[in-house]
Amino acid sequence: MTQDCRRLKFVSAFFFFPMRSFLARLGIRYDISGIANAYYQDDFDRIPAAEKAVVLPHCLIGEECKARFSKDEGILCVKCKNCRCGEIRTLCEEAGWQFYISPSTNFTKRLVQRKKIRAAVGGACDFEIAKGIRSTPITLKGVRLKRRKVIPQVIVTARYDCLQNDIDWELLKRIILEGAGGAMERGGGRCAEP
Numbered sequence: 001m002t003q004d005c006r007r008l009k010f011v012s013a014f015f016f017f018p019m020r021s022f023l024a025r026l027g028i029r030y031d032i033s034g035i036a037n038a039y040y041q042d043d044f045d046r047i048p049a050a051e052k053a054v055v056l057p058h059c060l061i062g063e064e065c066k067a068r069f070s071k072d073e074g075i076l077c078v079k080c081k082n083c084r085c086g087e088i089r090t091l092c093e094e095a096g097w098q099f100y101i102s103p104s105t106n107f108t109k110r111l112v113q114r115k116k117i118r119a120a121v122g123g124a125c126d127f128e129i130a131k132g133i134r135s136t137p138i139t140l141k142g143v144r145l146k147r148r149k150v151i152p153q154v155i156v157t158a159r160y161d162c163l164q165n166d167i168d169w170e171l172l173k174r175i176i177l178e179g180a181g182g183a184m185e186r187g188g189g190r191c192a193e194p
């Protein structure tokens with residue numbers, strides 16, 4: 001698909017988003033995060049590694065998490081292996097990306113300013129995605145988080161659960177290793193409910 005087609009799909013998808021329940025009753029469903037990911041993927045891949053970040057939601061950390069909390073950097077993973085965040089942290093360190101686990105959306109917005117992040121991949125549930133679309137300016141150049149525009153890639157979490165959630169970890173790894181374009185070509189983006 002050309003970038004012009006992706007742009008048209010992107011603009012239409014966000015225009016019709018408030019009517020999604022009505023459209024769903026007519027049998028028209030669309031994957032808003034998949035459409036946005038496809039539109040932003042080339043720009044995402046052009047951002048230098050040091051200005052890219054994985055920002056994971058706290059709902060992905062393990063029950064026996066050994067992390068500490070930092071007011072500046074959020075949840076500091078110590079790679080205790082009780083969840084897969086440590087593995088992702090290692091991959092980010094090797095690739096020269098930034099890595100964070102955020103306790104809240106507002107924290108993420110401040111983090112992006114402090115760390116000068118220009119592109120970020122993260123996980124979010126459908127509820128948070130819908131809330132973000134209603135409250136955050138989304139433009140053709142990225143998502144405006146306070147004074148900064150960030151090019152996003154979003155992986156939808158398995159469910160709406162703040163304690164024991166899951167994402168498509170293999171897709172996240174491919175985005176870090178192969179870029180968003182390469183990873184999305186092979187599909188994914190939504191974690192199946194176990």
Ligand code: SF4
Nearest residue numbers: 062065077078080086
């Ligand atoms: S791997 Fe990191 S985030 Fe996961 S439970 Fe251990 S310290 Fe917490």
